[in-house]
Structures are given as structure tokens and as C-alpha cells.
Amino acid sequence: MSDNEHDTDGQVTEAQRAALRLANVDEADRNAALRSIADAIHEHEEEVLAANAEDVTEAEAMLERGEYTQALVDRLKLDASKLDDIAGMVESVAEQDDPLGATLSARELDEGLELYRVAVPIGVIATVFESRPDALVQIAALALKSGNAVILKGGSEANESNRTLYRIIREATDGSFETLPAGWAQLIEAHEEVDRLLELDDKVDLVMPRGSSEFVSYIQDNTQIPVLGHTEGVCHVYVDEEADLSMAEDVAFDAKVQYPAVCNAVETLLVNESVASEFLPGLVERYEAAGVELRGDAATREIVDIGEATEADWRTEYGDLELSIKLVSDVYDAIEHVNANGSKHTESILTENAETAEAFMTGIDAASVFHNASTRFADGYRYGLGAEVGISTGKIHARGPVGLEGLTTYKYYLEGDGHLVATYAGEDALPFTHRDLDTDWTPGRRAGE
């Protein structure tokens, strides 16, 4: 039976079943399966590229008819070097620390009654992604490493590439690892099945969309499944009156120019009005030499000759060599602007005054708030999280750059010796000891051993 004969509900149910078994596959087997996937991608390189070429030919025809953009075609295209990178990414996921099994806390409730909180997989993770076939491999690898079953739904423009990569992943893992449950990964192809998938909030535990802001927004607005992701990064750099202006110029430049297309690049520069005339001319010259298109508020434009910013500019993620500049009266004015216009992603203050830094860092509601550093540091790799699962601007479950820990939850294990609640209730109730333990839960342990 081919996977096309399943319906989405059936596939998700199969993934749920597989998830229960996958949760107990040990680290060595999960890593061996990941290495087997990486090897298989190398071995089947020609096959993947041939399938991808079919997709690209079709997409280029759509491009000519004006139905696809060049950017979409570019994202779709694979080559031998990109495939090497993808296989290398899978290998690096295998090398990460195991996110499962750690005892997160341990507490004696009473003599012989011990409570353990242990990291376990979430269950069933779904991904819905546009164009890039590497998203399929990346999310499958992260899910397998963290013991989660995964539902993969790519865009129709990458159907052949996705189908081939999925088959390679399944063939590389089915059978060769006795403990790995078949069905841990499921590919959904039919476009109309996306909406059905997004309805299955009682069966799918987390969805990780990959694509444009509009695409992620669409997913967020059309499902009750928790979404791990972010739609936009409207990040700010605030240059305080007590900033080291030379440092501030370098940081403001790095935050915009080093890589403007990403979500942690700065979009609006806030400058304390008392240092603006000293600070701005040099920076503006440097920005303009790098090709940055600048727009400012009226006060800024009295100092430097740049375009006019509209209200919309303060909430725009340019994702390009564009920047808006606004003067503020003090750090509180800056905080107010950021809290009103930012996207809770990453904000940075430049100041030599520790109290001012404190006011900014504690006063702003964002996943990451920096002092004297470029916003571009907000990234799972730079943070040392290992594999980056995504960046979340939500506040529930995981916030900011998210590592494999974001694909885990916990379970309480209580080890007793026939303990009854009646013993701890009523007139002769015994008290609890509630004493922290430094022991790990080991499967099958008995309390007090």
C-alpha cells in the first residue's frame, strides 16, 4: 500500500502509534538511524537531483506564466553542494546531546515516596513548509533525534523532490533498526490535506511552519495546534546619550549590513536626541556607502539628508538594506517605542551606563534584549543551543532561539511503596517531607534504593 492511499487522519493515527514506541528508542539507535539517513542522501544524490530537476522545470514554466516568483524557484533548486550540506546537517543533529531522559528535578515527598521529573518527547510534530525541500529533511532529523513522530507537508511545487527525499529517509530507517517504529515519519502530499491536518489539534502536539511571514501567519491563524515559529522580526538598536559612539556605530552597522535578509537584523535605529548630531552623520555615510536606503522622522531629517519615514515604517520588517531612524528623548521614550512597535524578537541598547541598560533590558518585553552587542547574535547556533529548531516570538513553551529542548516536554514518575493519600489527609494526616533529591530516575528503580 502506498502512502497516497492513506488519508491524513490515518497517517496521523499511525504517527501517534509510532510516537509511543519511538519515545523509548535509545539514543544510540536514534543516532545510528540519523547517520543512516545522511549516508542514504549521499548515495542517492543523483536520484534526488533528478527529481528536483523535474520540479524546477515545472516551476520555471510557472515562472514564465507569472504564477511563481524567481525567489521561489531559487529556494526550490538543489545541487550537489546543497545536498552535501543537508546530509552534513543530519550528521550534526546525530552528534548533539540527547535531549531525552534527563532527570529535571527529583524530590522526596515522604520516606520511600520519590517524585522525578524526566524529559520526554512531545509526541507528534507536524511541519508545513514552502518550496525548500531541505526543510523536510531538517525537521525529520530534529524530530527523530528528539523521539517525536513527524508529519511532513511540503508545497506542491516541490512534490517530486519531497517524495524522493521522504522515500530515502523511510528506506534508510525502516527495517534496518529493529527498535525504530515504521510510520515515525509521514508525508502528506495533497494540498487540500493541509487544512485537515491543521484541524487535528487533538492528535498533533506541535506544528512548525517554515516559509514566509505570510505563510507562518496563515498557519497560526488557522490552527489550534501550538505553533513553534515566528512571523517577523522588527528589531531595534537604541543608541543612548551615554553610549560609546564609536562602538555604537559599529554595532548599528553590523546589525543591519552583515546580513540584512534575516529576522534578527535591525529595522529601526533609535537615537538619543542629545547625541544625534554627533552620531548620525558618520553612520549615515557608512550606511549609504553600503547601499542602505534610509528613512527618518522629522527630527532625524534636520540632521541628515535622508528620506521621510511614515508611520508604517516603524512596524515594517524590511528584510533588506533598508532602515528607519527615529530620535527619542531618553531610554523610557525608546522603551515605549519598542514595546509599541517591536515584534518581541530582539532589541539592543548601546550605553556605558549600567542603570540605563537595566531600565531598557527589564522594561522591554522581547525574547532577547542585548547590551552593547549586535542584534544578529540572536540565533540558536551563536547561543550555543546546538541544532536550532526555530526562533519563537511566542511566550509559551519556548521563547527566542529554540534548541532540541523545545521538542521535549516532561513526565512525572512517582516511585512509592504502597503509599496512600488517606495517610496524608484528615485529622491524623502525616506531613510531607518535600526534600530535594540529587538522584536521577533510573528505569525500574525502587524508591529509596
Added chain:
Amino acid sequence: MSDNEHDTDGQVTEAQRAALRLANVDEADRNAALRSIADAIHEHEEEVLAANAEDVTEAEAMLERGEYTQALVDRLKLDASKLDDIAGMVESVAEQDDPLGATLSARELDEGLELYRVAVPIGVIATVFESRPDALVQIAALALKSGNAVILKGGSEANESNRTLYRIIREATDGSFETLPAGWAQLIEAHEEVDRLLELDDKVDLVMPRGSSEFVSYIQDNTQIPVLGHTEGVCHVYVDEEADLSMAEDVAFDAKVQYPAVCNAVETLLVNESVASEFLPGLVERYEAAGVELRGDAATREIVDIGEATEADWRTEYGDLELSIKLVSDVYDAIEHVNANGSKHTESILTENAETAEAFMTGIDAASVFHNASTRFADGYRYGLGAEVGISTGKIHARGPVGLEGLTTYKYYLEGDGHLVATYAGEDALPFTHRDLDTDWTPGRRAGE
């Protein structure tokens, strides 16, 4: 201007503004405000009871017309002793450890570039609750302790009680604490505003419903705001062939009879078929003497003379002195039954065999899995979590009994000295050190200090 003149959107916006300031109110001020609320509840006891009497009179009229149930009227009714308990609860929340400000992790990214992950409030929490006016006070207290603004929406049957308690809370905190922002608590009265509130998923960070299973289900199905709560507890006790049968009898009895109305009481008893005829007769006699109504599958009814269980029984939370019994062939049969029929709340195995215990505990997907202990231990107080915020059967953010930690998230603080990402990119890229630190972030600290 009275609060009635606000619309829900305006109140939520006011709460958002207050949340930004409340996040930085120090522990002593938050605790002083809580104690002030507790005192005010004592002082205004007569006023609260008078308002509650109005609600009760109205509700009793509705009861006579068959529109309300006796249970609703009972939940609604306050008396001096209940008010004392409520004030005592607020005081105990003040005495809890501060859930805010702790450095959860610290890492050097490079020399002078230090990343801190610090516990902060979530932002705006909403509660929607039925009948019990104590839910209003409890959630307001938990929110204030954890630095979150709160939106309170009670049922119309408790309008007078809620309005009075809300006014007392506001009067006890507004003004007397300079740092506490007015607007941190908002009461919504109009029934039609519930749906509006549930739509505000971009402004409300978490909703905590309090009420019946049906009520919590309604909230979950009608909002994209993350919900902290649970709808039902279909908990199991499995008696293995290697159980200490005397211990098993006591635990199975405690799990049902000690307090049958709560979500962590057992609903289905699974018994290994090889010990059923030895185990069941004595337990059934004890259950029946305690007034428990029993229903069993065919195999069980060959051993003991009890009613017949239907398929629906396996998924029913009786919440009462009722229990279903099923024989299983081994631990894997038990695991399969639980994973298919349970509500991921709390499950317990009785066995002296550590490997069998391991199979059950790791094989079942539930928030709490116990070995030789009553399911009734699944509770924030017994777990030593301090104040119980709720019990979650979801897997995202918080699972099982949830303490004040469940009302917090984290924020990354990065302290640098003008660090640029360009330094760590390209051909001459410097490596990161990614070294764990054991220092706490202190507001305004400079990296390396």
C-alpha cells in the same frame, strides 16, 4: 470612569500596559500587596457576604425555575469560613518563593559576551470561570505573585460577588503601593464579552478556565490563546501479576474512595488475569461496602458479580463512587488500553517487578505515571510545588500539576562590549567559546565583571 465604561479591548490594552510595569515590581512589593488583599477580604467580610447573598437569592429563584442546578448554587455560596480560607490562600501565595528573576542558565559566548536566561512573567493572563467567586481571588493572587496582569471574567450568576471582590482587590492595591500599576487586574462582566476576550490571542498570553469539563472544553475549542487546564481525568490503576496484592488492594481503594470527585481519582481498574480471581473478590467486597458502583467486562464478571461495562465506560470520568474493571493479559495489554482510553492525566502500576514497572512507566503517555502509589498523589501541593496554578493534560509549556513556574516564561539577556557578528562570520571567523557560567544576571551588570 467606572470599569463598565471600558470595552474589553480597552481593558485588555490597559492590562498589557500594566503588565510591562508589573514585570519589574519587586518581590517585597508584590507580597505586601497580596497581604493587603488578604486583610481587605477580612475587613470587608460583611460586604462580600451581602453581595453573595444577593447572587444566591437570584440563583435560588433560577433553581426553582429549573434553570440552575443545586450544585451551581452550592458552588456559588460563600460564608465566613470560606472567606477565611480565601484570605488564607492569598496569604499563602504571598509566602511562596518568588517565581521571577532567577537566572535559569548562563553561558559565555566569547570573552566579554555573556548570555543569561532569566525567569520573567508571561504578560497578560485571563481567567474565565463559573460560579465559584473564589476563582477570581485565587487567580488574581497567583497572577500578582508572578508579575502578570490579569483579566477576570466570571459567570453572571456571581456578578455581585465578583464585582465586590474585585473592588476590594483593586482598592487594597491601587495607590497604597506606588510601584504597582493601576490596571493590573481587570474585571469583565458582560456575557457577550467572553467571545471577544477569547478572540484577543494577540494580546492575551494565556487563559486559565475554571469550571466543569464541558466548560473547559468550550474554552479550548473557541480560542487560539494557549489554555492552561484540563478537561478530564480518566485515570487507571493496573494490578500486575507480580503485585503485592495486599498493597494493591489498599492503593486501588484509596485511589477511588478517598475522594472520588476529583480528577486524579481512578476510573478504571485493570487487573492481570492471572491474579484476578485471587485479588478481586476481597477488593470488590470492600468497594461495595464503601458504596462504590462497579461495572466490569465479561471476564471480570465471571469472577465477581457486578454490572456490565459498556465501551463508553472505558472513557468515562465518573467523578463519583463508580468504577469500571477490566482484565488484561499482561502489562503491554494494560499499556495499550491506557494509551487508547486514558486522558494523559495520571496512571499507576502495582508490581514488585522493576522491569514491568519500567515498561508501564515509559510506555504510557501521561503527565504522571506512578509505581506502587495512589493516583491521588497527582496534585501541586502533594508534589511540593507550592501554590497550584492548575493541572494540565496538554504537553506544551506545562504538564501535570503546575506551580507558579507555569505563569512564567524567560527572556535572554546578552551582555557584550560592542561585539559584532561579523567577527564570527566569513573566512577569518572567530570561534565561540560556549562555556557555561555559574553567575547570575544582575541588573545592569557588565559582562566579565
